[in-house]
Amino acid sequence: MQKLFWIDEINRLYLLQIKQDQVSLFGDGHIHKTYLVDMGYEKLILQQFNQQVFKYPERISNNHKILLDQINQEALPFILPLPIPNQQGELFSLVDGQYFRLSPFVAGKCVNEVTSPHQAYLAAKAFAEFILSGIHIQSTSFQESIPGFHDLELRYQQLKQALHDTKREVVGELKILVDFYLQQKKLVEEYVSWKHRLPLRMTHSDTKINNLIYANDFSKVNAVIDLDTIMAGYVYYDFGDLVRTVVCTEGESSQNWGNIKADKAKYDALLQGFLEVGEGIFTEEEMQSLPFGGQMMTCIMGFRFLADYLDGNVYYSIHYEEQNFHRAKNQMVLLKALQDM
Structure with missing residues (x-):
């Protein structure tokens, strides 16, 4: 994988120490470019946001903040892997004109077809x-x-x-x-x-x-x-x-x-x-x-x-x-x- 120019800035914004070899492309989504960050002690999902499809990232951020503020996630029988705020409290991070966001990694299986x-x-x-x-x-x-x-x-x-x-x-x-x-x-x-x-x-x-x-x-x-x-x-x-x-x-x-x-x-x-x-x-x-x-x-x-x-x-x-x-x-x-x- 080519050198990821944004790693240093992501580390600064989230107080992390991600290394180049800890980042790999993840999943088969068609909208955002998604990476798995595996730091050994913790796994995270990092996404490079697609503004061609979602032209209003501020609206998405607004909606996610509502969920973070008003939903009792501990009462849910599953996880909602919402974005992790950066050091400025923002859910999106702007790096060289590109929006990025970080969220928890959830283990398990994603399927494209229900078999039962x-x-x-x-x-x-x-x-x-x-x-x-x-x-x-x-x-x-x-x-x-x-x-x-x-x-x-x-x-x-x-x-x-x-x-x-x-x-x-x-x-x-x-x-x-x-x-x-x-x-x-x-x-x-x-x-x-x-x-x-x-x-x-x-x-x-x-x-x-x-x-x-x-x-x-x-x-x-x-x-x-x-x-x-x-x-x-x-x-x-x-x-x-x-x-x-x-x-x-x-x-x-x-x-x-x-x-x-x-x-x-x-x-x-x-x-x-x-x-x-x-x-x-x-x-x-x-x-x-x-x-x-x-x-x-x-x-x-x-x-x-x-x-x-x-x-x-x-x-x-x-x-x-x-x-x-x-x-x-x-x-x-x-x-x-x-x-x-």
């Missing part, structure tokens, strides 16, 4: 318990780290704008796909209806399965991680993204159309986990909104993949020209399966 309903159940319980831990916090305290992130109405309008502006010829299979997503206006209307009826909560907002660290024997969840998207949202956001990424029998880039189905056993396990934690605390309507969440989060990703394809693949990384088209088709097949379940 039990793992799904543990994931749902953990994310629901996370929401519960902040239920006393005024949701308006949180700032939007990514504006409009889960706004289905906005994403629908962006799809229509992309369709209007596209240089692609919308015929054949592409027209079928476009027509399917434009016909999801009923889901958009249901989204608007829920917005007027549900309370805003602190939500994780990116509940992919690899944003958990399991114990090595999968007996429990050791940590809820990737806390940059924490903001005010609806309970069904976090349930829905779990459904989208856990229940589908194929990955979101799969072209095995006939194999893309909704795994009912994993879906039921997710629902059980959320309902057990939320019973008597989440409102009756919040509980009723959960099934909508799976459909809504699948639909919103379909909107986004298709809009990006129509725009010329400017946002999502692709390995071949049609990949966003195939991702949108994949989400269409999953959405149909969820609607038929």
Whole structure:
């Protein structure tokens, strides 16, 4: 690994004595550059922050400070590895124009796929318990780290704008796909209806399965991680993204159309986990909104993949020209399966 120019300044800011050979690249995240710092007596995670994706680091810092100040982490059944303040009390450290942050290392397993309903159940319980831990916090305290992130109405309008502006010829299979997503206006209307009826909560907002660290024997969840998207949202956001990424029998880039189905056993396990934690605390309507969440989060990703394809693949990384088209088709097949379940 090339010489890390920022080590001396990080040591000064955090009163550490990190050596070059104690730092190695860590994990397979696509957003931030992540390093494991192994000093022998202690392990830490050091991240070089990606401002291209998260353009408002001060908002993330605000949200993390709220968690540090207002959540009783000792009462949680898992760890929240929030950033460690530097000597100035700041959660981000600016070094030569780049933002860095330091956080605790948590041992265990990160997985990209759930292999059993039990793992799904543990994931749902953990994310629901996370929401519960902040239920006393005024949701308006949180700032939007990514504006409009889960706004289905906005994403629908962006799809229509992309369709209007596209240089692609919308015929054949592409027209079928476009027509399917434009016909999801009923889901958009249901989204608007829920917005007027549900309370805003602190939500994780990116509940992919690899944003958990399991114990090595999968007996429990050791940590809820990737806390940059924490903001005010609806309970069904976090349930829905779990459904989208856990229940589908194929990955979101799969072209095995006939194999893309909704795994009912994993879906039921997710629902059980959320309902057990939320019973008597989440409102009756919040509980009723959960099934909508799976459909809504699948639909919103379909909107986004298709809009990006129509725009010329400017946002999502692709390995071949049609990949966003195939991702949108994949989400269409999953959405149909969820609607038929």
